[in-house]
Amino acid sequence: EVQLVQSGAEVKKPGESLKISCQTSGYTFSSYWIGWVRQMPGKGLEWMGIVYPGDSDTRYSPSFQGQVTISADRSSATAFLQWSSLKASDTAIFYCARLVSLGRAFYFDLWGRGTLVAVSS
Amino acid sequence: EIVLTQSPATLSLSPGERATLSCRASQSVGSYLAWYQQKPGQAPRLVIYDSSNRATGIPARFSGGGSGTDFTLTISSLEPEDFAVYYCQQGDNWPLTFGGGTKVEIK
Numbered sequence: 001e002v003q004l005v006q007s008g009a010e011v012k013k014p015g016e017s018l019k020i021s022c023q024t025s026g027y028t029f030s031s032y033w034i035g036w037v038r039q040m041p042g043k044g045l046e047w048m049g050i051v052y053p054g055d056s057d058t059r060y061s062p063s064f065q066g067q068v069t070i071s072a073d074r075s076s077a078t079a080f081l082q083w084s085s086l087k088a089s090d091t092a093i094f095y096c097a098r099l100v101s102l103g104r105a106f107y108f109d110l111w112g113r114g115t116l117v118a119v120s121s
Numbered sequence: 122e123i124v125l126t127q128s129p130a131t132l133s134l135s136p137g138e139r140a141t142l143s144c145r146a147s148q149s150v151g152s153y154l155a156w157y158q159q160k161p162g163q164a165p166r167l168v169i170y171d172s173s174n175r176a177t178g179i180p181a182r183f184s185g186g187g188s189g190t191d192f193t194l195t196i197s198s199l200e201p202e203d204f205a206v207y208y209c210q211q212g213d214n215w216p217l218t219f220g221g222g223t224k225v226e227i228k
Contacts, residue, residue: 037165037219044208044219044220044221044222045157045159045165045208045210045219045222046219047210047216047217047218047219059215059216060216061216061217062122062216063216095164095165097164097165102170102171102212103171104151104153104213105151105153105155105170105171105212105213106212106217107155107167107170107210107212108155108157108165108167108210109167109170109176111164111165111166112164113163113164114164
């Protein structure tokens with residue numbers, strides 16, 4: 001079965017660092033882009049960035065460039081999203097999702113269940 | 122960055138009625154638009170890709186159309202499980218972008 005399993009909810013303080021994970025199974029990890037999507041409380045979806053595990057190529061939304069780091073580990077078929085210094089405004093649910101290229105375009109065909117990150121002093 | 126504007130923000134309908142959702146792009150995205158369904162407490166699910174192709178397992182009551190800057194998602198006869206928030210997403214240009222969503226609620 002193809003699935004993305006995300007790490008559990010986190011409660012952190014402003015200024016702390018954090019790395020959340022998305023472990024994949026059931027498909028060739030290195031052959032698909034995998035990305036992260038933010039959903040702030042009661043709000044819509046925001047694309048943050050993606051990584052191609054085959055060569056670690058990454059692309060970021062301008063809104064998130066420099067704010068987070070996206071990476072992947074082929075040996076464990078896991079993607080990561082990390083912050084070096086969290087802010088209260090980082091409080092959100094973060095979804096990992098597999099990106100498929102259907103011809104010329106890119107869509108998210110498989111999603112994890114989400115990781116809730118709560119940042120509060 | 123391509124901005125996607127969805128309308129209406131909320132659609133109040135009864136089961137069995139037809140739902141028509143709109144997504145307008147700030148510039149042409151060809152036919153490279155997808156729709157996702159999100160239910161409370163759940164991850165989004167791909168419904169339609171390339172404007173009109175149903176994703177795996179999506180019932181035939183869901184249909185999509187449009188090209189360029191104007192797109193629609195139609196649910197021909199609403200079932201109780203269809204009440205949810207729907208997002209469009211363009212897959213043509215970086216950065217990928219989502220619309221703000223349309224909530225389909227029970228009237």
